[in-house]
Amino acid sequence: MNSIFKTSVSLLTAASVLGFAILPAQAQQRFFARDTVLVSPEGDILDYIPDDGSVRVMRDNRGRTVYVDGWGNIVATAMQADRYFARGDDYRPRRDRYREMRGYPEANPDYFPPAPEADYGDELTTSSVPEMREGLPGDIERQPLPDADFGGSQALPDFSGDSAALPENGTDPDAEFVPGPKFDPAIAIGKMSSAEITALQVFLDREGFSPGVIDGKKGSNVTKAIEAWQQATGETLDPNNADDILERLRLSGGLAFTTYEITAADAAGPYVAAIPDDYAQKAALPHLSFTSTTEMLAEKFHMDEAYLKEINPGVDFTIPGTIIKVVDTGERKTGKVAKILADKGRKQVLAYDENGTLIAAYPASIGSADTPSPSGTVTVERIALNPGYTYNPKINFQQGNNNKVLTLQPGPNGPVGTVWIALSKPTYGIHGTPEPSKIGKTQSHGCIRLTNWDATELAKMTSAGVTVEFVD
Incomplete structure (x- = not known):
């Protein structure tokens, strides 16, 4: 049964095809500095270092330090922190989640706003995730x-x-x-x-x-x-x-894995283009729903959105009738x-x-x-x-x-x-x-x-x- 988990893509072959050079062990130990961050292909900062043997540290053909998994996919690229956090006015609130939130002054750490005052009793109200x-x-x-x-x-x-x-x-x-x-x-x-x-x-x-x-x-x-x-x-x-x-x-x-057919309702949403930071702009939205079909489907199947895309390479998730690979979380x-x-x-x-x-x-x-x-x-x-x-x-x-x-x-x-x-x-x-x-x-x-x-x-x-x- 173990064979179903084995990959047929050689890491070394992938490195050769993609133009990567594997760093010597000593260089791998030295390259990661305190002022360096790891940025995923989607532009998010990784909150861990994938150093557990599942990836290799390499150099791409532009001389950048990258982490590559066993399938030859880039997991993250090393970038200087000051460059990542100072990318001019290219501000994308859904992407730049680790940047300082604009318009948010520091709140008093000793203060919390009040809890809801409605009496819900023992019954739950409204709908539930993911419906x-x-x-x-x-x-x-x-x-x-x-x-x-x-x-x-x-x-x-x-x-x-x-x-x-x-x-x-x-x-x-x-x-x-x-x-x-x-x-x-x-x-x-x-x-x-x-x-x-x-x-x-x-x-x-x-x-x-x-x-x-x-x-x-x-x-x-x-x-x-x-x-x-x-x-x-x-x-x-x-x-x-x-x-x-x-x-x-x-x-x-x-x-663990099963298939799922994207429905017309999945593709229709409702979705919003982006979630703004400003509360007045948030209040103007008809709902604070998902921003994409992939975000909705990832939550529906308890998955990381990037992982959902990774196991469905090249798939357009907005087309009803598309069959995708997902995990089966059961009841x-x-x-x-x-x-x-x-x-x-x-x-x-x-x-x-x-x-x-x-x-x-x-x-x-x-x-x-x-x-x-x-x-x-x-x-x-x-x-x-x-x-x-x-x-x-x-x-x-x-x-x-x-x-x-x-x-x-x-x-x-x-x-x-x-x-x-x-x-x-x-x-x-x-x-x-x-x-x-x-x-x-x-x-x-x-x-x-x-x-x-x-x-x-x-x-x-x-x-x-x-x-x-x-x-x-």
């Missing part, structure tokens, strides 16, 4: 939500792998230290192909132990998911045993959650049933050094799916020149994504995000941030009154 289109445009009861994670500071990547999100000890210095649960360490992931890692990620996702975005790459989110799954099942999962993973996939619904996790642990140290949310059994786990961004998440125990007060957002300059931070109350429409690219789970501590909540690839790798402004699909799954297993405990 959010069905809830648009006008039949949604919109309530004010906090500006959970968007302030004026720019988020720069930490090239150590997963960027640190919390203070040195992971807690508010004035708060009582509450240790989180201890899990047995997972078996280290060895040299695996992208398809093998994808199979592992899909299995974990089906089990309710989310690896975050499915991207065919190993990392701490995958390791955390394995450890939580082992804790819940009492079994040991060897991620390097491809045959075992394939058999587990077969029993849980079939192979969403079901159950009734009685307790939630927000583990700041692990950057993971753990969900337990009434018997104290761990039934689900999700990578999370929880707090930051400037705006730490709370400590102690709170409760879930209300849950809203596909929520709107109200900006009030007298309550929120001052955003640009906006001095009037603004109502932002719902959508997956809204400030809190497609889910808001309000907590009993005012201004705090569990919510989604418009940037799922950053979950577990960057910081939040005090709240608990999950991918939209993970937040939706958790919301549908949770009800008002469920306890949420913050541990370190």
Whole structure:
């Protein structure tokens, strides 16, 4: 079975064809300077260094340092940081996510806007991911939500792998230290192909132990998911045993990859051309929906958008009837959650049933050094799916020149994504995000941030009154 994962393209052959020169080992160790960033072919900064043997460092025919994978594809190009962050007026808000957000002054780190005041009771409202289109445009009861994670500071990547999100000890210095649960360490992931890692990620996702975005790459989110799954099942999962993973996939619904036919509804949207930074411009949009078919499909199948394009080279995703390759995440996790642990140290949310059994786990961004998440125990007060957002300059931070109350429409690219789970501590909540690839790798402004699909799954297993405990 391992043979299905093997690539027929030689890396050395690809290097020869593309005009690359492989750097000597010593040069590879020296080339990456502190003032250098890795830029993907799409123009985004990588928040990790792919140095785990899955890529090789080379020089292209223009003398640039590039990372190339086993198929000969360029993963990233090294670029001087000052050049990347000073690209003149070529400002593209959906592309330049790590640049300073224009019009966003620094917010008071001690201030959080109020949580929603509507009484949702135990019932969920509006639609869910990925069928959010069905809830648009006008039949949604919109309530004010906090500006959970968007302030004026720019988020720069930490090239150590997963960027640190919390203070040195992971807690508010004035708060009582509450240790989180201890899990047995997972078996280290060895040299695996992208398809093998994808199979592992899909299995974990089906089990309710989310690896975050499915991207065919190993990392701490995958390791955390394995450890939580082992804790819940009492079994040991060897991620390097491809045959075992394939058999587990077969029993849980079939192979990791499947096909999907793009429908007319997929191509139609609704979509928006871009998501502006200015809240007045956001408020003018009919919805904060996806910006493209690929962004929508990636979220629908829990995938990284770049990975979706990578496994479908040359495909036009806007043409109905097109058959594409996607992953099969199966049925969403079901159950009734009685307790939630927000583990700041692990950057993971753990969900337990009434018997104290761990039934689900999700990578999370929880707090930051400037705006730490709370400590102690709170409760879930209300849950809203596909929520709107109200900006009030007298309550929120001052955003640009906006001095009037603004109502932002719902959508997956809204400030809190497609889910808001309000907590009993005012201004705090569990919510989604418009940037799922950053979950577990960057910081939040005090709240608990999950991918939209993970937040939706958790919301549908949770009800008002469920306890949420913050541990370190």
